[in-house]
Amino acid sequence: MVPSGSRPLVLALLAAGSAFAAATSGQMSGRVSDDRGRPVAGATLVLSNPVSGYRQQAKTDAQGTFTFRNVPFNAYHLDTRAPGLVATHQDVDVHSQLPLQVAVGLKPEGAVVVVEENLRLVEDHPSTHLSIDKTTIERAPAPVQSRAMESILLTTPGFIADENGRFHFRGSHGQMTYVVDGIPVSDQVHATFSNSMDPSQVESMEVITGGISAEYGGKPVVVVNLTTKSGLGTPGGFEGEATFGASRFRTSEAGFSARGGKDAFGWFVSGAASESDRFLDPVNFENLHNHGKTGRAFSRFDWILGSQDTLRFSLSGGRTDREVANLVSQQAQGQDQRATTSDFNASLAWAHLFSAAQSLDASVFYRASRAELKPSEDLADGFSAAPRPDSPYWAKQDRTLDNLGVQVAFTQRWGKENLLKAGVQHIAFPIHEDFRFAVTDDAAVADPSDPLYPYTPAGGGRIFRFDARIRPTLTSAFIQNDIHLGSFFLALGLRHDAYKVEDLSDNLFQPRVGLSYHFETGTVLRASYDRLLVLRENENLALSLSQEAWDLGPNAGTPRQPLRPERQHSYSYGVEQQLGRAGRVMVEYWEKRSRNAGDNAQFLNTGVLFPVGADRGLFRGMNVRLDLVPVNGWSAYLSLGRTRAIFQAPLVGGLQLEAPEAAPGERFLIDHDQKLSAQAGVTYEHQGFTAQVIGRYDSGLVAGDPTEVAGNPDYDFGSRYVRLDSEGTWRIQPRTTWNLSVGQEWTLADHHRLAVGLDLLNATDEKGLYNFLSTFGGTHVIPPRTLAARVKWKF
Numbered sequence: 001m002v003p004s005g006s007r008p009l010v011l012a013l014l015a016a017g018s019a020f021a022a023a024t025s026g027q028m029s030g031r032v033s034d035d036r037g038r039p040v041a042g043a044t045l046v047l048s049n050p051v052s053g054y055r056q057q058a059k060t061d062a063q064g065t066f067t068f069r070n071v072p073f074n075a076y077h078l079d080t081r082a083p084g085l086v087a088t089h090q091d092v093d094v095h096s097q098l099p100l101q102v103a104v105g106l107k108p109e110g111a112v113v114v115v116e117e118n119l120r121l122v123e124d125h126p127s128t129h130l131s132i133d134k135t136t137i138e139r140a141p142a143p144v145q146s147r148a149m150e151s152i153l154l155t156t157p158g159f160i161a162d163e164n165g166r167f168h169f170r171g172s173h174g175q176m177t178y179v180v181d182g183i184p185v186s187d188q189v190h191a192t193f194s195n196s197m198d199p200s201q202v203e204s205m206e207v208i209t210g211g212i213s214a215e216y217g218g219k220p221v222v223v224v225n226l227t228t229k230s231g232l233g234t235p236g237g238f239e240g241e242a243t244f245g246a247s248r249f250r251t252s253e254a255g256f257s258a259r260g261g262k263d264a265f266g267w268f269v270s271g272a273a274s275e276s277d278r279f280l281d282p283v284n285f286e287n288l289h290n291h292g293k294t295g296r297a298f299s300r301f302d303w304i305l306g307s308q309d310t311l312r313f314s315l316s317g318g319r320t321d322r323e324v325a326n327l328v329s330q331q332a333q334g335q336d337q338r339a340t341t342s343d344f345n346a347s348l349a350w351a352h353l354f355s356a357a358q359s360l361d362a363s364v365f366y367r368a369s370r371a372e373l374k375p376s377e378d379l380a381d382g383f384s385a386a387p388r389p390d391s392p393y394w395a396k397q398d399r400t401l402d403n404l405g406v407q408v409a410f411t412q413r414w415g416k417e418n419l420l421k422a423g424v425q426h427i428a429f430p431i432h433e434d435f436r437f438a439v440t441d442d443a444a445v446a447d448p449s450d451p452l453y454p455y456t457p458a459g460g461g462r463i464f465r466f467d468a469r470i471r472p473t474l475t476s477a478f479i480q481n482d483i484h485l486g487s488f489f490l491a492l493g494l495r496h497d498a499y500k501v502e503d504l505s506d507n508l509f510q511p512r513v514g515l516s517y518h519f520e521t522g523t524v525l526r527a528s529y530d531r532l533l534v535l536r537e538n539e540n541l542a543l544s545l546s547q548e549a550w551d552l553g554p555n556a557g558t559p560r561q562p563l564r565p566e567r568q569h570s571y572s573y574g575v576e577q578q579l580g581r582a583g584r585v586m587v588e589y590w591e592k593r594s595r596n597a598g599d600n601a602q603f604l605n606t607g608v609l610f611p612v613g614a615d616r617g618l619f620r621g622m623n624v625r626l627d628l629v630p631v632n633g634w635s636a637y638l639s640l641g642r643t644r645a646i647f648q649a650p651l652v653g654g655l656q657l658e659a660p661e662a663a664p665g666e667r668f669l670i671d672h673d674q675k676l677s678a679q680a681g682v683t684y685e686h687q688g689f690t691a692q693v694i695g696r697y698d699s700g701l702v703a704g705d706p707t708e709v710a711g712n713p714d715y716d717f718g719s720r721y722v723r724l725d726s727e728g729t730w731r732i733q734p735r736t737t738w739n740l741s742v743g744q745e746w747t748l749a750d751h752h753r754l755a756v757g758l759d760l761l762n763a764t765d766e767k768g769l770y771n772f773l774s775t776f777g778g779t780h781v782i783p784p785r786t787l788a789a790r791v792k793w794k795f
Contacts, residue, residue: 025181025203025227026094029067030102032060032080039064040106043082047092049074050629051121051584052131054204072204072227074131075123080104091120095482096421097351098359098413121584121629122576124489125482126514126526127211128588130156130625134229137199139683139690141739141759143247143788146198146255146272146296150190153224154696156207157588157623158641160677161698163281163770163780165190168672168701170209170590171619171645173599173776175221175534175566181228181300181314183347183365184427186218186535187401191280191294192609193539194341194369195318200243200257201270201298203227209623210572210590211514211528214478214493215409215421218535221568221592228314231259231266232302236751240795247759247788249278249287264304271297281770281780282325284717289331292322308353317344324373327714334389336376343369357413367403371539373608382460385442392441393604394463398434401538403427415484422479429472433542437603438463464552468542472501474535480512489516497533499565502545506565508533522578527571534566536598536653537611544610544653553656563613563653568594583628591620597647599670601654602778610654612776614647615664619672633686639679645672661775669729671774675699688745690757693738700725700732704773718779721769735768735782737761753794761786 028047032040043060047068054074058066071094081087085106092102132152142148150165160168169176178185178197190196206225208216216223240258245251255272272295279292296318303311324337349363375396376389388394409423438461480493493512499505514528536544541563543549550560574588597617600609624640647670649662662668681694706719721733743757765785771777 025070025072026097026100027067027069028071028092028094028100028102029065030104032064032066032082032104032106034085035105035107040082040085043080043085043104043106045104046079047071047076048079049076049131049133050119051627052204053133053135054131055133055135067233069233070203070227070230072131073206073225074204075120077119078102078104080106082106084109089119093417095125096411096413096419097361098411098419099353099356101356119581120578121581121627122518122522122524122578124487124516124518124524125211126489126491126516126528127208127213128526128528128572128574128586128590128623129206129208129211132205132207134203137202137205139692139741139743139757140199141692141694141741141761141788143249143251143759143761143783143786144253144274144276145243145245145790146200146253146274147191147196147294149197149199152199152205153207155637155639155679155681156209157625157639158209158621158643158677159639160641160643160672160674160701161696161770162701162777164192165196166192166777168643168645168674169222170592170621171617171643171670171672172221172592173672174537175219175598176224177216177219177222178224178226179216180226181312181347182349182361183314183363184216184218184405185345185367185403186538187367187369187403188537188539189343191292191320191322191341193371194343195294195296195320197226198255198270198272198296198298200255200272201228201268201316203229210530210570210574210588211491211526212512212530212532212570213491214480214495214510214512215423217425217476217478217495217497217533218427218474220530220532221534221570228298228300229257229259229268229270230300230302231261231268232304233263234260234266237262241792242795243272243790243792245788245790248786249276251276251278251788253790261302266302267300269297269299271295278783279322280325281783283327283779283781284714285767285781285784286328286331287325288328289323289326289336292320294318294320294322310351312347312349314347315345318342329714330391333387333391334376335391336389337395338374340372340374341370343367359411360408361411362406362408364406365403366405369401371397371399371401373397379438379440379461379463381462383438383440384460388440390440392439392443393437394440395437395603395608396435397608399540400430400432402430404430417484419482420480423477425474425476425478427474429474429538430469431471431538431542432469433466433540435466435540435543435608436463466543466546466548468546470502470542470545472499472535472538472541474499487518489518490514491528499533499535501541504545504562504564506533508567524576525574526576527573530568530570532566532568532570534568534594534598536563536565536613537600537609540608540610543655544612549655554659555656561650561652563611564596566594566596566598566613566617568592579628581629582631583626585627586623586625588623589621590623593618599647599672599776601651601776602774603655612651612653614649614651616648618644618646618648618667620644630685633684634682635685636682637680641674641677643672643674643677645670669702671702671771671776673702688747690741690743690745692741694741695736695738697734697736698732699734701771701774703730703732703769703771704775705730706772709773715773715779718769718772721767722772732769732772735766737766737768737782738763755792755794757790757792759788761788
């Protein structure tokens with residue numbers, strides 16, 4: 001017999017279960033009783049967040065107990081109902097993997113009860129973040145649902161769309177860390193570099209853009225916390241779904257997911273494969289040589305090892321085979337470059353609960369990725385000057401990048417709502433790069449003695465070869481303390497990173513401070529300061545660090561400047577206001593100042609990108625987010641962003657094949673600068689029917705000078721989509737696109753369900769560019785009007 005005073009602790013320990021299955025989710029348990037303290041069996045509880053769309057339902061057992069598992073960190077509204085008793089409503093917060101205990105008391109009907117349902121729609125946490133639930137993820141319009149992750153993130157204010165699933169945020173590019181069930185992934189995972197994450201594996205995601213916790217490092221300018229789906233407590237022990245889709249350009253897709261388990265063990269698996277003749281965003285409207293196919297699989301297994309210990313094991317991987325899109329001249333030459341990328345991921349996490357207020361969690365993880373660029377033909381030194389399919393340049397690459405990491409963290413809840421978390425982390429990034437290129441057109445030889453132009457008609461062609469292995473490491477320690485002081489919320493963090501690669505080392509103490517104040521009017525004022533050490537992109541890092549690459553350019557013979565991690569001061573100031581029960585609005589001003597500001601530079605038209613850095617960076621802007629929660633089936637959102645992005649020369653890293661356009665000390669706008677990005681969505685749902693309209697406006701990124709390519713058939717087409725703004729800066733012409741979606745779901749026998757959906761993407765067939773003659777991104781066009789259809793069977 002358990003003493004009654006010990007029951008809350010015992011319940012917490014027994015409920016620990018999946019609270020530790022993922023460091024980005026928690027668990028909430030409790031007991032429902034009547035006014036005489038007796039358990040209420042069969043009560044229905046609904047845990048929801050009206051803004052993100054999250055919703056989970058549970059029922060009490062014979063003892064009146066209930067459990068919500070795998071709950072993403074967020075603020076929630078809990079509704080409890082039972083026959084003959086008055087319903088209750090209360091707000092709860094889940095911001096830790098420590099199990100949360102909630103007691104619910106119900107009074108009989110007819111009793112004098114004052115019920116106040118204060119629907120809280122704003123959060124008092126100092127960080128700037130946006131939560132996106134699986135319901136929003138599942139209905140995101142896209143020609144291929146399993147490759148829609150980047151388009152989902154574009155609903156975040158301030159995210160600027162770029163080609164091939166890339167995007168810019170707060171003036172930065174690529175400086176983002178995914179945290180998948182507590183495991184950091186800082187590799188670039190869009191289709192050019194790797195294999196995009198499949199949204200079907202995601203239960204919920206949180207996009208953090210300001211007030212970054214000290215537990216996040218690597219590339220923490222933006223942190224995307226992904227909570228994947230779990231099989232623990234699956235109703236009936238098993239459920240699954242199969243999806244089929246098709247769209248324009250001979251695009252097809254098939255996917256599946258399934259999960260099962262009870263209270264002590266759960267499993268979830270998913271997989272998807274797709275193929276398309278417009279696999280990536282091409283370099284012209286003709287869409288030349290752009291076929292590709294990809295496949296991806298994910299699995300997660302959870303074990304409850306008693307009342308205090310849990311294990312989680314995850315495996316995932318994917319492969320992409322695609323053609324490299326051609327320019328008009330390359331198509332005429334018969335160029336047939338192809339690219340292959342693959343990745344494999346494994347992680348094991350263990351957690352131990354010392355008490356309801358203390359836990360220790362540890363994990364080890366491994367990620368292996370490979371990228372190959374295959375030319376139309378192989379070349380050897382001494383090749384002839386005959387016309388070749390890869391002209392005027394030939395390139396070949398075979399690159400591998402691994403992540404090997406271990407991390408340990410201790411969490412302590414003190415007081416009623418305060419949390420302390422401290423931990424250490426070590427990650428190694430073994431990199432092997434084999435890169436080759438040559439000039440195949442003697443017309444491109446400006447000076448035969450210049451090693452940049454190795455082709456000499458007399459001696460035959462020469463090939464530049466680079467083959468190197470490096471092993472960057474990052475060793476970190478952090479402490480984060482979140483403190484509630486009445487209406488104040490204080491987030492205090494300190495992180496130390498020690499980074500080393502070759503003969504370059506850097507370390508930095510990084511204070512992270514956030515403060516907010518919550519008024520009774522539903523107003524939250526917040527401010528934050530983040531000191532960040534931002535690592536370079538690891539993809540092609542060895543070449544960017546090498547003296548050999550430096551000697552190919554105009555600075556040959558001089559020592560290469562080191563490509564150091566970016567050091568950034570990041571500030572955010574915002575106000576959030578609840579609009580009664582209708583919704584909320586957030587306005588934020590942000591600013592970042594950095595040394596060694598980071599970006600990528602593209603090598604010719606190969607899709608091979610190299611990390612580069614500028615001496616300084618200055619970024620500032622404003623974001624606005626409006627959310628209207630569902631009323632009679634209608635809901636809506638609006639995201640606005642303005643970004644100013646300035647670099648100061650010189651640039652270092654990458655392949656600096658041409659003389660710099662800016663002198664040292666000179667400041668210039670980069671192609672992350674956009675005066676306005678806006679996205680709005682309106683959704684209607686009723687009895688299984690869903691209709692959605694999403695409109696997006698981009699005022700235009702900074703572009704190259706079209707007069708430099710006048711008459712060139714490869715690029716002249718883009719001149720009409722570029723304009724001079726009032727500042728005398730060349731920019732992409734503004735564009736507005738509309739996506740329309742409808743869907744219907746039917747309930748069949750044995751609880752099976754059938755859903756069909758139609759998406760009309762770029763409904764007005766707007767023609768436009770993402771970028772033009774960009775040093776960092778090249779030239780790419782936006783997708784034309786596309787009709788996509790999908791069928792989903794849930795069983």
